Amino acid sequence: MSMLTLVARLARRDLRHRRAEAFLLLIAIAATTTTLTLGLAVRGVADRPWDRTRAATAGPDAVATGDRAASLTPLAHAPGVTASAGPYPALSAALGVRGIRVDASVQGRDTAPGAVDRPEVTAGSWARRGGAVIERAFAGALRVRPGEKITISGHRFRVAGIAVSAGRVPYPSSTPGLIWVTRADLRRIGAPTSQVMPLRLADPAAAPAFAAAHRGVRSWQDMGAYATAELHLVDSALLTGTWALALLGVACVAVLVGGRLADQTRRVGLLKAVGASPRFVAVVLLAEHVLLALAATAVGLLAGRAAAPLLVRPSSGLLPAGSPHLTVASALVVALVAVAVAGAATVYPAIRGARTSTVRALSGPTRAPRRSPWLIALSARLPVPFLLGVRVAARRPRRVILATASLALTVAMVVAAIALHGDIARKDARLAGPGFVPGADNPVTEQVSQVVLALTVALLALAAVNAVLIAWATSLDTQRFTSLARALGATPRQVTAGLSAAQLLPALGASLLGVPLGLAVYYAARTAGGAAGSILIPYARLPLVVPGTLLVVAALTALPIRVVCRRPVARVLAAD
Amino acid sequence: MTVLRAVRLRKEYGRDAGLVRAVDEVDLEVRPGETVAVVGPSGCGKSTLLHLLGGLERPTGGEVHLDGRRLDRMSETQLSGVRRKSLGFVFQAFHLVDELTARENVELPALLAGVPSRTARRRASALLERVGLADRAGHLPAALSGGQRQRVAVARALIGRPLVVLADEPTGNLDSAATAAVLRLFGSLRAEGQTLVIVTHDSRIAATADRVITMRDGALAGETRLNGGGGGLGALAGLESS
Ligand SMILES: Nc1ncnc2c1ncn2[C@@H]1O[C@H](COP(=O)(O)OP(=O)(O)O)[C@@H](O)[C@H]1O
Numbered sequence A: 001m002s003m004l005t006l007v008a009r010l011a012r013r014d015l016r017h018r019r020a021e022a023f024l025l026l027i028a029i030a031a032t033t034t035t036l037t038l039g040l041a042v043r044g045v046a047d048r049p050w051d052r053t054r055a056a057t058a059g060p061d062a063v064a065t066g067d068r069a070a071s072l073t074p075l076a077h078a079p080g081v082t083a084s085a086g087p088y089p090a091l092s093a094a095l096g097v098r099g100i101r102v103d104a105s106v107q108g109r110d111t112a113p114g115a116v117d118r119p120e121v122t123a124g125s126w127a128r129r130g131g132a133v134i135e136r137a138f139a140g141a142l143r144v145r146p147g148e149k150i151t152i153s154g155h156r157f158r159v160a161g162i163a164v165s166a167g168r169v170p171y172p173s174s175t176p177g178l179i180w181v182t183r184a185d186l187r188r189i190g191a192p193t194s195q196v197m198p199l200r201l202a203d204p205a206a207a208p209a210f211a212a213a214h215r216g217v218r219s220w221q222d223m224g225a226y227a228t229a230e231l232h233l234v235d236s237a238l239l240t241g242t243w244a245l246a247l248l249g250v251a252c253v254a255v256l257v258g259g260r261l262a263d264q265t266r267r268v269g270l271l272k273a274v275g276a277s278p279r280f281v282a283v284v285l286l287a288e289h290v291l292l293a294l295a296a297t298a299v300g301l302l303a304g305r306a307a308a309p310l311l312v313r314p315s316s317g318l319l320p321a322g323s324p325h326l327t328v329a330s331a332l333v334v335a336l337v338a339v340a341v342a343g344a345a346t347v348y349p350a351i352r353g354a355r356t357s358t359v360r361a362l363s364g365p366t367r368a369p370r371r372s373p374w375l376i377a378l379s380a381r382l383p384v385p386f387l388l389g390v391r392v393a394a395r396r397p398r399r400v401i402l403a404t405a406s407l408a409l410t411v412a413m414v415v416a417a418i419a420l421h422g423d424i425a426r427k428d429a430r431l432a433g434p435g436f437v438p439g440a441d442n443p444v445t446e447q448v449s450q451v452v453l454a455l456t457v458a459l460l461a462l463a464a465v466n467a468v469l470i471a472w473a474t475s476l477d478t479q480r481f482t483s484l485a486r487a488l489g490a491t492p493r494q495v496t497a498g499l500s501a502a503q504l505l506p507a508l509g510a511s512l513l514g515v516p517l518g519l520a521v522y523y524a525a526r527t528a529g530g531a532a533g534s535i536l537i538p539y540a541r542l543p544l545v546v547p548g549t550l551l552v553v554a555a556l557t558a559l560p561i562r563v564v565c566r567r568p569v570a571r572v573l574a575a576d
Numbered sequence B: 001m002t003v004l005r006a007v008r009l010r011k012e013y014g015r016d017a018g019l020v021r022a023v024d025e026v027d028l029e030v031r032p033g034e035t036v037a038v039v040g041p042s043g044c045g046k047s048t049l050l051h052l053l054g055g056l057e058r059p060t061g062g063e064v065h066l067d068g069r070r071l072d073r074m075s076e077t078q079l080s081g082v083r084r085k086s087l088g089f090v091f092q093a094f095h096l097v098d099e100l101t102a103r104e105n106v107e108l109p110a111l112l113a114g115v116p117s118r119t120a121r122r123r124a125s126a127l128l129e130r131v132g133l134a135d136r137a138g139h140l141p142a143a144l145s146g147g148q149r150q151r152v153a154v155a156r157a158l159i160g161r162p163l164v165v166l167a168d169e170p171t172g173n174l175d176s177a178a179t180a181a182v183l184r185l186f187g188s189l190r191a192e193g194q195t196l197v198i199v200t201h202d203s204r205i206a207a208t209a210d211r212v213i214t215m216r217d218g219a220l221a222g223e224t225r226l227n228g229g230g231g232g233l234g235a236l237a238g239l240e241s242s
């Protein structure tokens, strides 16, 4: 018991002693746990609203569309069909409301619901004489409420109600938007141009085969894919983003641990010198990091839970299927990952400290810098800032690889986000037409953009922390070298430029690598998400990512470099 | 005629009760070709004085003139230029770059001064030959003895053909055999007319100088003029036999 108290006390004191480091570690792990929570909460949620809407509205397994009712009716008796409704007459008309004009698809319905496809009225009441019912997502874009006056092809109506249906993909995933009126009212508007017949099948799973076998028939699975396209996109964006964030989080931890390795090893040596066993030392170190990991888990679970419903909103044309929720198992997974990441931060220094002799650990063996003869020879021919930069970078190749990898990952994600954004924007622009409500946002693309924006912001924040950490560790680590260079006549500007170059050279490589990687990620995610249609990527904008990355890295790393460079040369060199 | 001159030079650290006068109103003149030794007990301000003379630290008050130019009024960038062109430093801890070979260490200041790499390399090789380490040019510092390392550091200090070489306890980390070798090197530099300021707390080493300045509590406490090179060599011989 007293042992436990001792461990807790030592761990707490050490954490307090290096507060900034503990805080950064917390941020790094928390960013990972947050997205992991989001990813777990959202997994499998995508299909639920469509399923729920189908169940609540007696949604058809297949929908047949044809020119004349007579050509559809035989389908009601086709093998595999167990029930049908309609056929309902339909026509295309101009909807007018508050000066807005937009195309609409108008269906004539009976006042009593049919056997299949019974739209659920969520506001007002069902279609009656002079009263039209508007599909909910369409109504949302038009901002109409029950009781409002509208015109359909010049005929006056009132909005009787607003309803949700699984008989047609909600606006704007399919256009024009849907309006239901009575059969009598439809005749008043004009002659029907098509007929729609919802069908129930004996085997709903076989609907795609049925649809393939009959002309003008669409399966519920096909409609569902379009109705929930945004959720599937959000799903794959979250999956990709979670991976990227987890990798960056691990990179941050690696930099922190690497930067403090000598320090930690010395601490281990100190504890050993006062009689602690290596195992005890490792336990103290582990306790510290587990404490941090648990705090990060709590932050991640809370933030992820709070953010999930904001990020994952099904089309308003579907019924909500309950907000995404977290199971105990998912919470455990998040905690496990956090502890694993933090544990990785412990294992290396613990083993090193336990292995090295107490005396050597105490004398604080700084890791010997790496020698790269060809880089040293090459840099001798470069201008002074690059000479310094290349040599500083070459001293720690593993850190350079880590910096390059993290940055390439970040650039790739930003490129993927830009690609997605451009793809969506250009498609939106192309799809603008008489079927879309003028001035209304596209809820589908808007939601995807928001999720991608949130992920990108989290990623950039973590990447910024990572870049600052790497610059800080590098500057601190090369302090003696740069101070010596100053004593030997390098100007302050050459030294700061050299340290910047040490950050910017990997950044250049990373951004050049990141662009194709990002495009590959986008293609892969898009394919995995099952998005249809051709890809429209703003290629012209992508080269800007390279100077942009360099600028951001230069700005981010300037501060730690400056702080370290401001230390007086004489004092650094005298500190032996 | 002086090459290096300090006037009422002062350096204070801390303030109020914690105030330390590391260098206290020091006047000093170093003539071209002269070897000046600064001696005194640990903590008396020798290193601080040397740092002030080399523009590595800024004085609280007073003046430093090098070759007729005021160092204490220069910007950091100007000071860098002075260090590059006119000064050479030798440190107690050698301060060689671990991942660079002896030759690469020696040529580093020349590269920083913008000398073409091939010229820098040639000069470095010549200097290593000069300090008797031509056969160690490709060795890393870890593979050299303490005395060899310090000789590499001296070669590095010389590559810019400095007006003055400032050495802070150059033998402080060395055993007596290595000390003798380094001192022999300084002796030959002196014979060639190189101006040297050597800080040491070892009076036997100081005996090799033209002039010995004693410091106490930051201030100059005495000055002894030795009689030319003969005394130096005599002291060296005494050291070697001890
Ligand atoms: N950066 C510093 N901050 C505070 N005091 C210092 C600093 N550098 C040196 N001192 C103090 O100045 C005095 C002279 O130090 P130093 O020049 O290193 O002496 P020496 O080289 O003769 O041993 C000492 O008392 C030392 O503690």
Ligand SMILES: [Mg+2]
Binding pocket: B046, B047, B048, B169
């Ligand atoms: Mg000293």
